[in-house]
Amino acid sequence: MSARGATAAVMAKEWAQIWRDPSTIGLVLVLPLLLMFLFGSAVSLDTTATRTGIVDRDRSAASRDLVAAFARNRYFAIQEAPAVEPLARAMLADEVRGIVVIPEGFGRGLANGRPRDIQMLTDGAQPNTAAFIAGHARGLLATWSAARLGERGEARPPVLQINARYRYNPGLRSRYTLVPGAIAIVMAMIGTMLTALIVAREYERGTMEGLLASPIPVPLLVAAKLFPYFVLGLAATAVCVGVAIVAYDLPFRGTFPALLLISAAFLSAVLGQGLLISAGTRNQFVSTQFALLSGFLPSLLLSGFLFEIDSMPQPIQYLTYIVPARYLIPPLQSVFLTGDIWAIFWPNAAIMFGFGAFFFWRVTKAIGRTIA
Amino acid sequence: MAGNALLDLDGVGKRFASPGRGAPAMQALQGVGFVLEPGRIMGLIGPDAAGKTTLLRICAGLVVPDAGEVAVFGDSVARLDRSRIGYMPQSGALYAELSVLQNLTLYARLRGLSRELWDERIAHLLDLTGLAPFTRRAAGRLSGGMRQKLAMACAVAAAPPLILLDEPSVGVDPLSRREIWQLARDLAGPETGIVWATSILDDAEQCDDVLVLHEGRREYFGAPAGLAEFAAGRCWSTPVPAENRRRVLRAALEQPTTIAGRIDGGEVRLTLRSVADQPPALGEGAGSAWRERRPHVDDGFAWLLDDASVLKPSAVAAAFPQIAANPDAPAAIEAIGLGKRYGDFVAVNDVSFSVAPGEVFGLLGPNGAGKSTTFRMLCGLARPSAGHGRVAGHDLTTASAEARQALGYMPQKFSLYADLSVAANLRFVAGAYGLAGAHAKEAIERAVENLSLGAFWQLSAGTLPLGVKQRLALAAAVMHAPRVLFLDEPTSGVDPLVRREFWHHITAIADRGVAVLVTTHFMDEAELCDRLLLISQAEAIAHGTPEQLKQQALAVRTAGATLEDAFIALIAAQRERIRAEAA
Numbered sequence: 001m002s003a004r005g006a007t008a009a010v011m012a013k014e015w016a017q018i019w020r021d022p023s024t025i026g027l028v029l030v031l032p033l034l035l036m037f038l039f040g041s042a043v044s045l046d047t048t049a050t051r052t053g054i055v056d057r058d059r060s061a062a063s064r065d066l067v068a069a070f071a072r073n074r075y076f077a078i079q080e081a082p083a084v085e086p087l088a089r090a091m092l093a094d095e096v097r098g099i100v101v102i103p104e105g106f107g108r109g110l111a112n113g114r115p116r117d118i119q120m121l122t123d124g125a126q127p128n129t130a131a132f133i134a135g136h137a138r139g140l141l142a143t144w145s146a147a148r149l150g151e152r153g154e155a156r157p158p159v160l161q162i163n164a165r166y167r168y169n170p171g172l173r174s175r176y177t178l179v180p181g182a183i184a185i186v187m188a189m190i191g192t193m194l195t196a197l198i199v200a201r202e203y204e205r206g207t208m209e210g211l212l213a214s215p216i217p218v219p220l221l222v223a224a225k226l227f228p229y230f231v232l233g234l235a236a237t238a239v240c241v242g243v244a245i246v247a248y249d250l251p252f253r254g255t256f257p258a259l260l261l262i263s264a265a266f267l268s269a270v271l272g273q274g275l276l277i278s279a280g281t282r283n284q285f286v287s288t289q290f291a292l293l294s295g296f297l298p299s300l301l302l303s304g305f306l307f308e309i310d311s312m313p314q315p316i317q318y319l320t321y322i323v324p325a326r327y328l329i330p331p332l333q334s335v336f337l338t339g340d341i342w343a344i345f346w347p348n349a350a351i352m353f354g355f356g357a358f359f360f361w362r363v364t365k366a367i368g369r370t371i372a
Numbered sequence: 373m374a375g376n377a378l379l380d381l382d383g384v385g386k387r388f389a390s391p392g393r394g395a396p397a398m399q400a401l402q403g404v405g406f407v408l409e410p411g412r413i414m415g416l417i418g419p420d421a422a423g424k425t426t427l428l429r430i431c432a433g434l435v436v437p438d439a440g441e442v443a444v445f446g447d448s449v450a451r452l453d454r455s456r457i458g459y460m461p462q463s464g465a466l467y468a469e470l471s472v473l474q475n476l477t478l479y480a481r482l483r484g485l486s487r488e489l490w491d492e493r494i495a496h497l498l499d500l501t502g503l504a505p506f507t508r509r510a511a512g513r514l515s516g517g518m519r520q521k522l523a524m525a526c527a528v529a530a531a532p533p534l535i536l537l538d539e540p541s542v543g544v545d546p547l548s549r550r551e552i553w554q555l556a557r558d559l560a561g562p563e564t565g566i567v568w569a570t571s572i573l574d575d576a577e578q579c580d581d582v583l584v585l586h587e588g589r590r591e592y593f594g595a596p597a598g599l600a601e602f603a604a605g606r607c608w609s610t611p612v613p614a615e616n617r618r619r620v621l622r623a624a625l626e627q628p629t630t631i632a633g634r635i636d637g638g639e640v641r642l643t644l645r646s647v648a649d650q651p652p653a654l655g656e657g658a659g660s661a662w663r664e665r666r667p668h669v670d671d672g673f674a675w676l677l678d679d680a681s682v683l684k685p686s687a688v689a690a691a692f693p694q695i696a697a698n699p700d701a702p703a704a705i706e707a708i709g710l711g712k713r714y715g716d717f718v719a720v721n722d723v724s725f726s727v728a729p730g731e732v733f734g735l736l737g738p739n740g741a742g743k744s745t746t747f748r749m750l751c752g753l754a755r756p757s758a759g760h761g762r763v764a765g766h767d768l769t770t771a772s773a774e775a776r777q778a779l780g781y782m783p784q785k786f787s788l789y790a791d792l793s794v795a796a797n798l799r800f801v802a803g804a805y806g807l808a809g810a811h812a813k814e815a816i817e818r819a820v821e822n823l824s825l826g827a828f829w830q831l832s833a834g835t836l837p838l839g840v841k842q843r844l845a846l847a848a849a850v851m852h853a854p855r856v857l858f859l860d861e862p863t864s865g866v867d868p869l870v871r872r873e874f875w876h877h878i879t880a881i882a883d884r885g886v887a888v889l890v891t892t893h894f895m896d897e898a899e900l901c902d903r904l905l906l907i908s909q910a911e912a913i914a915h916g917t918p919e920q921l922k923q924q925a926l927a928v929r930t931a932g933a934t935l936e937d938a939f940i941a942l943i944a945a946q947r948e949r950i951r952a953e954a955a
Contacts, residue, residue: 209434
C-alpha cells in the first residue's frame with residue numbers, strides 16, 4: 001500500500017470538509033479581524049483626554065490662566081462649573097473622572113509668594129484613571145508654575161534632570177507592544193479551536209473507526225489532519241499581521257522569513273494542544289470549551305501580554321513557562337519593533353516546536369491503533 | 373491453524389472495564405472460536421449487546437482480545453495488513469457532508485488502491501450500487517438504504533479478500549435489504565469471505581454458516597438449517613380469523629409452554645419449549661386445529677436463546693384506563709390530504725387515513741419515503757404544507773398543551789438525556805407531562821416495575837444497552853396513559869426477544885382502546901397491525917389490512933405469498949408506473 005497516497009487522501013478529505021463548512025473559513029478570516037480590532041482598540045494602556053471638572057473660585061487673571069492651561073492640555077477635557085456640587089453629582093454619574101478646585105485668593109497668594117494649594121478630587125473607584133489624572137495635573141501645575149516664574153525672570157535651572165529616550169517605541173505608545181501580544185492571543189485561540197473539533201468529530205460520528213480500520217499509520221493520519229489547519233493558521237496569522245500594519249500603523253522592522261519561522265513554531269504548539277484536547281475528550285462540546293479555556297485564558301493572563309511576567313509572584317512566573325504564547329510575544333515584538341534578532345528567535349522557536357512535538361507524540365498515543 | 377482460512381479464531385475473550393459510574397464491567401466475549409474459509413458468507417447473529425461488534429472489531433484489529441488466538445489470512449492479527457480487509461462499522465463511517473464520490477475516493481485511496489485502478493474500480497462500484505446518478509450528492513442526504521450501500525462500497529473499495537460488515541441491514545426496509553444482499557454478493561469474488569453481523573433473522577437464512585452469539589458466548593456455529601433444526605417438532609400453526617388473531621397469539625405467548633409466536637399470513641404460528649408440549653387449546657371461534665410446521669431459522673434461534681421466561685399479561689397496558697368500544701366514536705387519528713414540501717422537494721404528497729380507537733395502524737415504506745414526516749406533522753412537530761391532521765380531535769400544530777396530553781410519542785432516535793440517570797429521565801418526563809408529587813411517584817414506580825427498569829435505576833441512560841434504552845423510551849411515552857400512541861420504528865436495531873416483548877405491550881395497549889400509529893421495517897410486525905398504509909416516494913400507494921395488501925400486490929404482478937413479497941411488488945409497480953409516465 002502507499003502511505004503517501006493515503007496521507008494525501010486524508011488531507012484532501014480535510015480540505016473538502018473545510019470547504020463545505022463555512023464556519024471554519026469564518027474562524028480563520030473573520031474572527032482574527034474581529035479580535036484584532038477588539039484587542040487593538042479596546043485594550044489600551046494610554047490615557048487620552050479625561051473628562052475633568054474645574055471650579056474656579058478665585059476668578060483672578062492667574063486662575064483664568066491656569067484654567068486655560070488645563071483646557072489646552074491634551075489629557076484633559078474640561079467642564080467648568082461655578083461650584084463643586086453639580087460636578088460631584090456628575091462624578092457619581094460617571095460623567096467626569098476628577099474635579100480641580102482653584103481656591104479663593106489663589107492669584108493673590110501667588111503674587112505674595114505664599115501660594116495656596118489646588119484641590120484635586122478624583123474617583124477612587126477607578127484607581128488607574130484617578131492616579132493618571134492626579135499625575136497629569138501635578139505635571140501640568142509644575143510646568144505652569146515654572147512658566148510663570150520664567151515670565152517674571154525668576155526661573156532657576158533644576159538641579160538634576162533625567163533625559164529619557166524610549167528606544168524602539170519613541171512615542172511610548174502602548175499599542176506598539178500590545179498589538180503583537182494581541183496577535184499571539186488571537187493565534188492561540190484560533191489555533192486551539194481549529195483543531196479541537198477535528199478528532200472529536202471523527203469519534204462522535206463514528207468515522208474514526210473507518211480511518212483506524214484502514215492501513216494508514218496513526219502518525220501519518222495525525223499529520224495529514226494537522227497540515228490543512230496549519231495552513232489555515234498561517235492564513236489567520238497573515239490577517240492579524242495585516243491588520244497590525246495597515247490599521248494600527250505598526251512598523252515592521254524584521255523580515256518575513258523570521259515571522260514565518262516564529263508563527264510556524266507557535267502554530268505547531270497551539271494546533272497540537274487543540275488536537276490533544278480533541279483526541280483526549282472525544283467529545284466536540286467538551287473539547288471546544290476546554291480549548292477556549294486552555295487556549296485563551298493562560299495566553300491572556302500569563303503570557304506577558306497584559307501583565308509583565310517579571311512583576312508576577314515567583315510561583316506564577318514558573319507557571320508561565322508552560323504557556324506557549326510566552327515564547328511568541330518577545331520574538332513577535334522584536335520582529336515588529338526592533339528587527340530580526342536571531343538570538344531571541346531561535347531559542348523561543350525551538351521551545352515552541354518542542355511543545356508541538358510533545359503534543360504530536362501524545363496525540364498519536366491517545367488515538368492509538370484500536371477503537372475501544 | 374487451517375491452511376488457507378481467512379479467519380481462524382480460537383478461545384477469544386474480551387472484558388471491558390466499567391463504562392462509568394455504577395455500570396458494571398462487562399465480559400463482552402468468552403471462549404469464542406470459528407473458522408471462515410474463502411468464498412463463504414458467515415452470519416454473526418445474536419441479540420443486542422451479544423458481542424457481535426466486539427468480535428468484528430477484533431477481526432479488524434481494532435480491539436485487542438484478552439484471551440485466545442486470532443489469525444487473519446493465516447497470520448496473527450497483530451501483523452494484520454489492513455489494506456486486505458474491508459471493514460464496515462455499524463455507523464457506516466461515512467462523511468455526511470462530503471459527496472458520494474468524495475467518500476468513495478477517500479476510502480479507495482486510504483485502502484491503498486493504486487492510482488491506475490481507481491477510475492475503473494470506482495465506476496464499477498457506482499454501477500453496482502446504483503449510485504452513479506448521485507455522485508455529487510452529500511452522503512448525509514442519501515436515503516438510509518443508499519447510505520448503507522455507499523458505506524459497503526467504501527468498505528470494499530480496494531476489493532479485499534475479507535469483508536467484515538457490522539449490521540449493514542439495520543433500519544433498512546425489505547426492498548433495500550434485498551438490494552444490499554445482492555450488492556454484497558456482487559462485490560464478493562469467488563475467494564472472498566464475508567462476515568455479516570445482524571440481529572435480523574431473515575439475514576441468517578442467506579448465509580452459508582451462522583455463528584450465534586449470546587452474552588459473549590458461542591451458542592451455535594454451523595449451517596442455518598442446523599439452527600432451524602433445534603426447533604424441529606416444536607412449531608405449530610393454525611388459521612385464525614383476523615379479529616381474533618392478536619388475542620389468540622397473546623394468550624398463547626402467556627403460556628409457559630410457548631417461547632415465541634407470530635402472525636404468519638392468516639395463521640398464528642408458535643414455537644414451543646418442548647417437543648412434548650402441545651399448543652394451547654383454542655377458544656370459541658378461534659379457528660381450526662393446530663398443525664405442526666417445518667421450523668425456520670428464527671424458531672431455532674428463539675429456542676436456543678430461550679431463557680425460560682414467560683411473558684406475563686402486559687402490566688404496561690393494564691395501567692391504561694379501559695376505553696369502552698364504541699363503533700360511533702370519532703377517529704382517534706385523522707390525516708386529511710396531508711402534504712409537506714421543502715422547497716422543490718416533496719416529502720409527503722396528499723396522504724389521508726384515519727385510525728379508530730383500539731386500532732394498531734402501521735406505516736410502511738422504504739427509507740426516506742415520507743413516513744417520519746407524516747408522523748411529525750400529526751404530532752405537531754412539523755407544519756403541513758397542505759391538508760391537516762387531527763389527533764384525539766385536536767389539530768396539534770395549533771392545539772394547547774392540554775391537548776398534547778392525549779398523545780404519547782416515542783421518536784425514532786433515542787431522545788432522552790444520555791448523561792442523566794434512568795431515574796432522573798423518568799422524573800423529568802413525569803414533570804413535563806404535569807405529573808407531580810404522589811401522582812408522579814406512582815407513575816414512575818409503575819413504569820419501572822412494568823418495564824423491568826429497576827436494575828438500571830441509577831445508571832446513565834447513555835450507557836444502557838439498546839433494548840433497555842428502547843424500554844425506557846416506551847416508559848416515557850406511556851407514563852401519562854395517553855389515548856393515542858405514536859411509535860416511530862420502536863424496534864429498529866433491537867433483537868427478536870425485545871421485539872417480542874414490545875409487541876406484546878403494543879397490542880395489549882391497543883386492546884385498552886388506545887389508537888396506536890407505528891412505523892416499522894419488519895414484516896412480522898406489520899402482520900400484527902390491524903391496517904397498513906404503504907408510503908413510497910411521498911405517496912400512499914396501498915392501504916388496507918395485511919391481507920388486502922397482499923391481494924393488491926397479486927393484482928399488479930405475480931408476487932409471492934408473504935407480506936414482504938407484497939411490499940416489494942407494490943413498490944416495484946409504482947416505480948414502473950413512474951418510469952412509464954416519464955417516458
